[in-house]
Amino acid sequence: xxxxxxxxxxxxxxxxxxxxxxxxxxxxxxxxxxxxxxxxxxxxxxxxxxxxxxxxxxxxxxxxxxxxxxxxxxxxxxxxxxxxxxxxxxxxxxxxxxxxxxxxxxxxxxxxxxxxxxxxxxxxxxxxxxxxxxxxxxxxxxxxxxxxxxxxxxxxxxxxxxxxxxxxxxxxxxxxxxxxxxxxxxxxxxxxxxxxxxxxxxxxxxxxxxxxxxxxxxxxxxxxxxxxxxxxxxxxxxxxxxxxxxxxxxxxxxxxxxxxxxxxxxxxxxxxxxxxxxxxxxxxxxxxxxxxxxxxxxxxxxxxxxxxxxxxxxxxxxxxxxxxxxxxxxxxxxxxxxxxxxxxxx
Numbered sequence: 001x002x003x004x005x006x007x008x009x010x011x012x013x014x015x016x017x018x019x020x021x022x023x024x025x026x027x028x029x030x031x032x033x034x035x036x037x038x039x040x041x042x043x044x045x046x047x048x049x050x051x052x053x054x055x056x057x058x059x060x061x062x063x064x065x066x067x068x069x070x071x072x073x074x075x076x077x078x079x080x081x082x083x084x085x086x087x088x089x090x091x092x093x094x095x096x097x098x099x100x101x102x103x104x105x106x107x108x109x110x111x112x113x114x115x116x117x118x119x120x121x122x123x124x125x126x127x128x129x130x131x132x133x134x135x136x137x138x139x140x141x142x143x144x145x146x147x148x149x150x151x152x153x154x155x156x157x158x159x160x161x162x163x164x165x166x167x168x169x170x171x172x173x174x175x176x177x178x179x180x181x182x183x184x185x186x187x188x189x190x191x192x193x194x195x196x197x198x199x200x201x202x203x204x205x206x207x208x209x210x211x212x213x214x215x216x217x218x219x220x221x222x223x224x225x226x227x228x229x230x231x232x233x234x235x236x237x238x239x240x241x242x243x244x245x246x247x248x249x250x251x252x253x254x255x256x257x258x259x260x261x262x263x264x265x266x267x268x269x270x271x272x273x274x275x276x277x278x279x280x281x282x283x284x285x286x287x288x289x290x291x292x293x294x295x296x297x298x299x300x301x302x303x304x305x306x307x308x309x310x311x312x313x314x315x316x317x318x319x320x321x322x323x324x325x326x327x328x329x330x331x332x333x334x335x336x337x338x339x340x341x342x343x344x345x346x
Contacts, residue, residue: 320346
């Protein structure tokens with residue numbers, strides 16, 4: 001299947017137009033025309049080989065929203081014309097305890113990433129969503145509710161599920177106090193979800209000018225962390241705090257804000273290890289944990305929840321020719337709150 005996209009041909013180079021071929025449909029596959037593809041900060045890390053050796057040429061992109069154009073002979077989940085989404089992975093072993101529990105993101109053998117990796121045959125290089133077409137096994141795609149704008153849906157396939165999953169796992173809801181550290185591509189989704197789930201939601205941000213945005217997204221409180229000393233005067237009454245930032249912060253300051261049995265979940269990837277004072281954990285039976293995206297059942301659950309509550313990512317839609325500028329602006333946090341590529345322009 002002839003496909004047009006944008007690829008980075010070598011580490012740290014700009015992305016350029018790139019023609020390549022997708023595989024022909026297998027019996028369980030669906031083909032889709034991509035409508036919109038989100039730009040995730042992890043795309044930038046991998047394209048610039050900041051997370052270790054990468055595979056080039058690389059077509060990034062794992063926030064994919066599109067329309068089914070063809071189905072394999074054994075497909076029962078979708079039909080031509082369906083609006084579907086593809087996220088961070090496109091396969092897994094399907095037989096380990098995690099996969100059988102619908103937690104494919106924690107596949108014991110390792111999930112198959114949407115790009116910058118090999119498919120299960122160990123030979124085919126997976127290429128991502130910065131393109132006009134895609135082919136995926138039906139079990140690794142989800143239905144998009146008809147009332148949601150596709151451009152705002154695309155980032156839900158990574159940024160959205162990354163925040164929805166821990167909020168559900170730690171039972172965010174009425175009577176719970178939830179803190180969101182950072183109001184960026186991840187944090188703004190966490191704010192919307194926590195508020196929609198009924199939790200008392202507080203945003204911690206070093207950008208005071210984002211307070212109005214946070215409140216508009218449903219936040220009850222906004223704490224400016226421009227002066228870190230501010231945190232020392234807050235009560236320890238949070239049930240759950242989600243750290244969405246990758247910047248090096250003093251995690252201890254936030255652990256102290258947790259009540260008895262409270263949990264701080266790390267979602268962003270810091271550049272160096274955190275230093276934790278163990279007595280801070282012991283003193284109130286606090287927990288420090290982590291969370292990574294969500295499995296296929298929860299990905300569909302999240303999209304259905306978004307359909308019910310009309311939740312979308314706040315996006316700036318761009319032409320493919322603007323991808324390199326978008327990368328630079330993303331690194332500078334100069335976007336509210338995710339860039340999304342109009343794939344019809346490839």
